[in-house]
Amino acid sequence: MGIARRNLSWTQPGMLLLMVGLCMPVCVEVPSGTEAVQGRNMTLACISCMKREEVYAITTVKWFYKPPFGGDESLIYEYSAGQPKEQKSSMEGRLVWNGSRDLQDVSITIINVTMNDSGIYTCNVTRILHFEAHNHLVENEIRISLTVTKEASDDFTSVLSEIMMYILLAFLTLWLLVEIVYCYRKISKAEDVTQESVSDYLAIASENKENCSVPVEE
Known part of the structure; x- marks a missing residue:
């Protein structure tokens, strides 16, 4: 009788942990849209999923912009130390952080898109994973080629x-x-x-x- 009770006491928490694991949200990496309409808002989707064992990490996100017909790549947005910050660029004042709390979704939104916003956007995600024995650096980049049109096609x-x-x-x-x-x-x-x-x-x-x-x- 005591053995049965002991087995039952271990089984219930195990089942509870299994149910919690199954109910956890699943991160799905979806591609961003590549066409925006002048005068509207456009969300540049950047989703960088973490594995289950990556429990604690320090995440830094940098968004870069490069003009479509040549030119240097410039930093336009940065998320570091828990704070999103716009950088000096032609889009300053029109960029809004649209990321999630767990920092798996690190998207940004361009407000009132202009024709000059066409170009190549790079989302750079750097994570320092803290394990018991060591720290591990993981870096991921997503490139988005954005085209702005006057009317929606x-x-x-x-x-x-x-x-x-x-x-x-x-x-x-x-x-x-x-x-x-x-x-x-x-x-x-x-x-x-x-x-x-x-x-x-x-x-x-x-x-x-x-x-x-x-x-x-x-």
Whole structure:
């Protein structure tokens, strides 16, 4: 009995830890958009996932910008020691930190995009992982080639989806009209049959009434 209780006491925390592990959010590295529209906001997505064993780390994030037609790469944004900070550039005052608390998502947003914002953006993520025996340096870079347009271009997938939607609506409308015509004809036939039945019934009743005359006693 004591052994069973001891096994149960170890099993419950183990199951709890397993459930917590399964319920932890999963980090998924998704590519950033590469087309922005003038006058709108654009988020440059940079997601650098950490492994489960990477429990504690010091993270430094640097965003660089390089013009599309040559020119030097310059630092435009930096996140260090828990503080995001804009650097002096043509985008100063229009960059907003959009990263997550766990620093796996270290994205930034450009406010009121201009045509001059086209170019190559580099997201540099440096982590110093603190293990019991040693520290380990991990560095990751993500490059985004951004193109700014005056108007949003129609994506082929969205255009195709819109065409399919209109085709589906036309089909449903045609099917509804066919159903209405079919039901109307069915109701009309039912009314005709009912009227014929009533007429036949009245004719038979009238005939029976004439045949059932009462004899007169002399």
